[in-house]
Amino acid sequence: MTQLQINGQTRTVDVPDDMPLLWVLRDELGMTGTKFGCGMALCGACTVHMDGAPIRACVTPLSAVVGQPITTIEHMQADHVGQVVQQAWVENNVAQCGYCQAGQIMTAVNLLKTQPAPSEQQIDDAMSGNICRCGTYPRIRKAIQQAAGQLAQGSKQ
């Protein structure tokens, strides 16, 4: 039996140590917000945070996350930066099919937490691991810039 810290809660699973976190989340814990897109850390759809840093859950085995705080898309509503980013995603009508957007948001949240006023280049560098086949990149950029602006205003109050 393995204990995990997911979104501030202790969860227990009974699966082999080498099972990637992606499938632990989706199949064992029923948390389907984190998506399967490639299985090889090439597309970013499976992005979660481990101790605040973005990781690709599809190639991160269970053994690597034991004892580490994991946050998933399901927790972003309870996170200040997450809320601002989600709201910017809504206001800019970013999504088309939406399948990649959880991963995009997780990466964007981490970007804004580590780089509150990102340049265009920094946005590109941070986001280029997240593929969108529908082509929502221009709106993702706009939403990140809007969220950065709102967070900057908020921090001045």
Place this chain on the structure above:
Amino acid sequence: MNAPVRPSRRGFLQGSLGALVLSVTAQGVVTTAWAAEPASKAFGADSMPGGTVDDPLVFVSIAADGTVTIVAHRAEMGTGVRTSLPMVVADEMEARWERVTVVQADANEARYGNQNVDGSRSVRHFLMPMRRVGAAARHMLEAAAAARWSVPVADVKAAMHEVVHVPTGRRLGYGELAADAARQPVPAPETLKLKAHADFRYIGKDQVRLVDLEDIGRGQAKYGMDMTLPGMVYAVVARPPVVGGKLRRVDAVAALAVPGVLQVVEIPGFEGAPAFKPLGGVAVVARNTWAAMQGRAALVLEWDDGPNGAYDSTAYRQTLEAAAQAPGKVMRQAGHAAQVWERAPEAQRVVADYYIPHLAHASMEPPVATVQIHKDRAEVWTSVQNPAAAQEAVAARLKLKPEQVTVHVLLLGGGFGRKSKPDFVDEAAIVAQALPEGTPVKLVWTRDDDIHHDYLHTVSVEHLQAVVSPDGQVQSWLHRSASPTIASLFAEGAKGQQLFESAMSAINMPYVIANVQVETAEVAAHARIGWFRSVANIPHAFAAQCFIAELAHHAGQDHRQFALDLIGPARKIDPGTLGDTWNYTESPERYPYDTGRLRGVIEAACQGADWGRTLPKGHGLGLAFCYSFMSYTAAVVEVAVDADGEIQVVAVDMAIDCGPQINPERIRAQLEGGAIMGLSLALTSEITFTRGRVVQSNFHDYEVLRHQASPRVIRCHLVNDDHALPPGGVGEPPVPPVAPALCNAIFAATGKRVRSLPVRKVA
């Protein structure tokens, strides 16, 4: 408004344009003319399985608390139709959008009309039926209120979720009226009063967001991949690496020893043409997806590769290039293109061959289906574009009637044409059959599966040759396509493109040229060739639009002006006179080829890009345009190419004329997304074959456009919002002009012609 199901009513368009008559002149030249025909041919929506339904009792129900539930019968794969069509109903019935709940329909074309989300037809075919649904519901609510008050119907008016008695101001909410309204007779379609455009609240107003938008951002939206049921098991399939290959031997001992693996199930391969049948192979069933994948990796497999085992895309390109040089099957002929070419001096001849490789759809969600079989019935949960095809495939597989198979349609993480084929649902049914009754199984395609076993976009060599006289007039035009046909899915050995493929921007070009010949070469398919967002428009428009730029350059003229002159003045052309008797199944009378609208999108894109301005060194503008799926699109791309040949797309101007603009915000989204998909196929994407096998397997070798390569600026120009026009498609039309516009921009920037895709770098 909950009442017993009424028989659905269908309208039938009376086509008045007649049949194609072929007449052969003394020189053996084939020309076409129209002749009268009985006015009973079904076009467009009426020619699709299921037709259309406009019965309000099918699509609308109102609860006592006033909640209006509207059925979305078309699957959602990112175009927004799950929102847009219910929005149309809500507008016509004067429902407040915030009081509306949308429910997704199960597969049932007899009840809802056609449900196959492909061909850019959802708004095109269902705008008017959904307007009629909303208007009928509004009439019934007004009739119920009038009856309740014993006043004339003319004195009441529905507005914003209530009906008002105008003389006295009395009002009743929709919730209070619901039961009475449902008992009203459904008005006959000819008595319906549709709203005047000035009265639209939501149609064309960008007031409505996607119904799933917030759920998507929270990770709560449910896709086919997210289906979960108690006791559900998971399956992945090892498939023959070559299309048409067969399993020779499988050793499953190691696979069955993997913890979590439950059993293996053989899936039979197909005989004859592949159609939508499973490829065959061995499924590994396990307690979770990971164990199923591990189990599959442990299978020891031997395959007989079958007839396509030697398919090599490099060698096949040579086959296509040779076929493109020899006379092919004539699809359209006017004048004497071959003779004019023969007689023309070398200086007046322009010739070019273009190569467009196989492409994979690569939706972010790979194909997936969940099936659960009970005695005498089956239940399916999947993300498919064509729910009825999935229902039929599962019913046939399980020897049930379609009515015994319930197909629930979840959100699709992209489709682009892949998920209208129900092969993966059929696979899930086969595996479910091998399990204890009532055990649900989710059959998952990995990314590798998706890339290796896609219904690929075809591969093409497009040959173009033209004579341009010294005054810059194009005297003759020959376009020959060498490309395996989609028809090879259904007829073994079918060779060469069919009419419907040629009629996607090969035959149906409207240019003012006296001598025109369009041909297809007979070449065989060695892969499963399917429909990829905008289909044969991709290679045909790539070649033709690049070629027009080459002709303009040869004539020493500005490309935009040359193209406008070639198109000629604004006029409506009967597509039949261009040899196009397909016209996307639409009535040629209702949907003529309107060159004025084509000119309009070219002007909009060019104005947006400030065509003709002076550009920095290394920058260039390129133009291309296309008529597809009843809409007109144009793209102008600004490219910057550095000294190393590295390409940067600086900006794209996308223009569309799709007639009435129902959800402009979603139209802009499709223009943006289509631009990025067009740039993807131009710059990065290619599927190749060696020894019958697809070489690529994931996003490291099948590359698609990422953030950093995507243009910073995409300007969208929505042209000619005209509700007097019948609607055109939006999902596919943005794609075809983008790759040729890019390559024309590269030429403008560097003087180098790109005739082969993808162009990763300028040599």
